Each structure stands twice: as C-alpha cells, then as structure tokens.
Amino acid sequence: MALRLAxxxxxxxxxxxxxxxNPNYRERVYKIVRRxxxxxxxxxxxxxxLLGEGYTPRTVGFVMHGAPDGTPWHRVLNAxxxxxxxxxxxxxxxxxxxxxxxxxxxxKNGRCDLQTFLWKPKSRIRKTPQVVLYRRKSAxxxxxxxx
Numbered sequence: 805m806a807l808r809l810a811x812x813x814x815x816x817x818x819x820x821x822x823x824x825x826n827p828n829y830r831e832r833v834y835k836i837v838r839r840x841x842x843x844x845x846x847x848x849x850x851x852x853x854l855l856g857e858g859y860t861p862r863t864v865g866f867v868m869h870g871a872p873d874g875t876p877w878h879r880v881l882n883a884x885x886x887x888x889x890x891x892x893x894x895x896x897x898x899x900x901x902x903x904x905x906x907x908x909x910x911x912k913n914g915r916c917d918l919q920t921f922l923w924k925p926k927s928r929i930r931k932t933p934q935v936v937l938y939r940r941k942s943a944x945x946x947x948x949x950x951x
Contacts, residue, residue: 829858833867836925840879843907844923845916847883854925878902879923885915 836851848861848868855864864880865888871877878899882888887899895901900910910916 830867830870833859833864834871834875837868837871837875837877837880839925840876840923842876842879843921845879845881845885845903845908845918845921846923847881847885847918848888849883850922850924851880881916881918885918885921887914 832855833851836846836854840846848864851864852859852861861883868877868880869892887897887903889899890896900914903916904910908916908921
C-alpha cells in the first residue's frame with residue numbers, strides 16, 4: 805500500500821518541482837475547477853490543455869490531490885469518463901457517489917458519458933474582427949483611364 809501512495813506523492817513529470825510547488829501554478833488549476841457547475845465534469849487533460857504549456861494531465865492530477873476545501877475535486881475525471889481515486893485512501897466509490905448526487909450518471913463500466921456531462925468553459929478570447937477588402941465598383945480593369 806505504501807508503494808501505491810508514494811507513486812502519487814512524487815509523479816515523474818516534465819515540470820520542475822519549483823514550478824509545480826508555486827502557489828500560482830496550483831491556483832490556476834483550482835480556479836478552473838471551481839468554475840465547473842454541479843452536474844458537469846471536466847477531464848484532467850482538458851484542464852491541462854486550457855492551461856497550456858507546463859501543464860499535463862498528470863500534473864493536473866497531482867495538483868488536485870492537494871486541493872483546498874471548497875474545491876469541487878470530484879468533478880474532474882480521467883479521459884475515459886471514469887474516477888481516478890481507486891488508489892487513494894477514500895471509500896473506493898466516493899467520487900462517483902458525489903457526482904451521482906449531482907445528477908451525473910455512470911454506466912455499469914463505471915464511466916460517465918462525456919458527450920453528455922463534459923463541461924466546456926466559454927473562451928475569454930475575443931475573436932479578432934475580420935478584415936474586409938473592398939473592390940472597385942467595376943470589376944473591369946481600367947484601360948489607361950485616369951481617375
């Protein structure tokens with residue numbers, strides 16, 4: 805059992821410990837997770853993709869293991885729509901039970917349908933206005949006439 809828990813305390817990632825232990829690094833993850841509405845879920849990979857360089861699904865999972873109280877950690881699932889809390893000292897189905905109490909449904913395989921329950925936050929990036937090129941009124945080329 806100790807070997808399993810040690811695996812979670814020191815994951816092998818591309819991110820330096822200094823960066824990973826930075827409170828801002830962790831807070832960026834928690835900020836997204838706190839926005840997930842009840843009855844919806846996100847995946848570790850989805851969060852990592854939104855955060856960009858320096859974040860991987862594994863590092864998001866590592867950060868989530870230390871989530872402060874009030875952070876809805878249970879709304880983050882693996883890429884298959886399943887819970888990833890089997891190796892943590894909790895009742896083995898605590899995450900699933902918490903999600904089911906919010907209306908998330910799981911199949912017999914222990915996975916929820918991500919097509920139904922996945923939450924996709926709206927992007928804050930504004931679309932750049934499209935540049936409109938104007939043509940002359942006449943499509944015919946001018947034949948040496950000056951305007």
